[in-house]
Amino acid sequence: MPVEGSPGAARGSGGRDDGRPGDGPGAAPADPLLQERFDATIAGNQRIEPRDWMPDGYRKTLIRQIAQHAHSEIIGMQPEGEWITRAPSLRRKAILFAKVQDEAGHGLYLYSAAETLGADRADLTERLIEGRQKYSSIFNYPTASYADVGVIGWFVDGAAICNQVPLCRSSYGPYARAMVRVCKEESFHQRQGYELLMTMMRGTDAQRAMVQDAVDRWWWPSLMMFGPPDGDSPNSARSMAWKIKRHSNDELRQRFVDMTVPQAERLGVVLPDPELRWNEERGRHDFGTPDWSELQRVISGDGPLNTERVARRRTAHEDGAWVREAATAHAAKQAARAGQAAREQEGVGV
Ligand SMILES: [Fe+2]
Ligand SMILES: [Fe+2]
Numbered sequence: 349m350p351v352e353g354s355p356g357a358a359r360g361s362g363g364r365d366d367g368r369p370g371d372g373p374g375a376a377p378a379d380p381l382l383q384e385r386f387d388a389t390i391a392g393n394q395r396i397e398p399r400d401w402m403p404d405g406y407r408k409t410l411i412r413q414i415a416q417h418a419h420s421e422i423i424g425m426q427p428e429g430e431w432i433t434r435a436p437s438l439r440r441k442a443i444l445f446a447k448v449q450d451e452a453g454h455g456l457y458l459y460s461a462a463e464t465l466g467a468d469r470a471d472l473t474e475r476l477i478e479g480r481q482k483y484s485s486i487f488n489y490p491t492a493s494y495a496d497v498g499v500i501g502w503f504v505d506g507a508a509i510c511n512q513v514p515l516c517r518s519s520y521g522p523y524a525r526a527m528v529r530v531c532k533e534e535s536f537h538q539r540q541g542y543e544l545l546m547t548m549m550r551g552t553d554a555q556r557a558m559v560q561d562a563v564d565r566w567w568w569p570s571l572m573m574f575g576p577p578d579g580d581s582p583n584s585a586r587s588m589a590w591k592i593k594r595h596s597n598d599e600l601r602q603r604f605v606d607m608t609v610p611q612a613e614r615l616g617v618v619l620p621d622p623e624l625r626w627n628e629e630r631g632r633h634d635f636g637t638p639d640w641s642e643l644q645r646v647i648s649g650d651g652p653l654n655t656e657r658v659a660r661r662r663t664a665h666e667d668g669a670w671v672r673e674a675a676t677a678h679a680a681k682q683a684a685r686a687g688q689a690a691r692e693q694e695g696v697g698v
Contacts, residue, residue, distance in 0.1 A: 384654035390591055395521035398464040407589055409583070410520050411467045412481075413592065419476045419483035425451045427491045436494060440625035444497060449593070450533045457526040464522045477662040485643060486573050488651030489566070495548060495558040496566070501541015503570040509534050510604045522545050523592075539542050542611065549616055556616075563612070564620045571635075572643040576603040580640075585693070592634055605633050 389396055397400055425448050432448065435441035459469045460547040475481035486504055491497070512531050518524040548555040575597040587593035595603075605624075612619050625635035642691055645651065 350675075371433055379561050390519055393517075393519075395524065399520045405586075407465055409587060409590070410523065410592060411465050412551060413587070414458050414462045414465070414523055415472045416482050416484075417474070417500065418455045418462065418472070419481060420487065421455035421458060423452045423476075423483045423487045423661060424504075426657055427489070427658060428497050430491060431497050434494070440494075440497075440544070443544075445576050447501070447568055448535050449627060450537065452647065454530045454533070455555055461520075461522040463528050465520075477658060477665060479649060479658060482647060484573060484652060485646040486569050488654045488657060489569050490652055492565070493558050493562065495545070495555075497561040498541045498544035498548065498559065499536050499562040499566045500547060501539075501609070503541075503566050504573070505541060505609060507538035507570050507573045507604050509538060510600050510607065514557060514600075517591075517594055519591040542615070543613055545617075558614075560617050563617045567575055567620050568638050568642075568648075571601055571604070571638045572640075572646075574598075574604065576640060576643065589613070605635050609633055678680075 383403070386396065386400070386402055386406075391402070394647055398404075428444060430446050432441060432444050443496060459472065461540045462472060463469060471479065476483065486507075491500070509531060510533060512527050515527040516524055520529065545559050548559050576583075577594045578584060578598045581597050584593060584596055588596065609619065609624070609626075623634060625634055627634045646654070649655075
């Protein structure tokens with residue numbers, strides 16, 4: 349179990365962990381000063397670092413969130429990756445290649461961040477391919493045309509920006525720092541998507557219809573990416589009190605809608621929500637309610653492509669076994685050589 353025996357953790361033994369901020373493991377850290385120091389660090393908007401003492405609930409919540417985030421980046425390579433061989437030009441192929449590779453990099457930063465909490469990367473991958481750990485619901489939808497590449501960049505990477513920019517101020521240092529670079533790359537992803545759609549909208553009627561069709565299919569699933577409404581998201585309040593998460597699901601969803609509506613107008617597409625309108629009083633857009641039963645179905649494994657996405661990840665993992673074995677053998681050989689050289693050096697010194 350990765351959560352147990354984590355490095356740098358001074359733990360209490362047993363006891364309750366109801367997850368309230370301020371509760372240490374068993375509500376009794378070896379030294380009450382540790383809890384006090386942790387609380388003061390959070391209250392002062394400072395960062396918790398891997399060597400610092402932290403409550404078990406904080407560590408477990410972070411491992412779960414970072415692992416789900418990492419899995420989403422890696423599974424998220426699939427819907428668009430399928431279009432690399434079918435890109436309409438060399439330029440589009442190079443852009444898409446770069447984007448999909450970036451997502452792999454995001455996954456790797458995040459698995460590394462989880463490792464600083466004592467998680468084991470191989471164990472997290474096992475959990476993903478055995479269906480015991482989740483990833484973002486959005487990647488279980490199919491990509492029907494090249495316009496989907498543009499709409500994913502615009503909506504899905506746009507939603508990722510709304511979610512991740514506040515995470516640059518997350519209370520856990522390694523997670524927050526990983527987000528800084530990730531957000532810069534997400535911004536490129538969003539722009540390439542929007543630019544592709546702009547190009548298609550200047551094209552033929554058929555191209556414009558492809559864009560509108562992709563917008564119609566991806567709009568509601570994109571709104572669902574922010575998670576259930578605040579009232580049905582019991583863990584959110586705890587994550588916000590720990591400053592892991594800085595805004596509620598509904599607030600982030602609202603920001604996404606407010607950001608996207610003027611972009612849709614400029615592009616010349618219609619967002620498929622008859623209730624969408626500007627609310628002068630609130631200074632924000634009103635919008636309809638996503639089908640939460642659909643989100644429930646997709647996150648519980650019954651989305652259009654859940655089985656295929658996980659199966660593909662499992663095959664890729666199994667196909668890569670020889671690479672991991674070779675890398676491990678190479679690292680052992682290098683370490684043995686370095687040890688031998690050090691011993692010889694000592695021998696010379698004597
Ligand atoms: Fe990403
Ligand atoms: Fe991205």
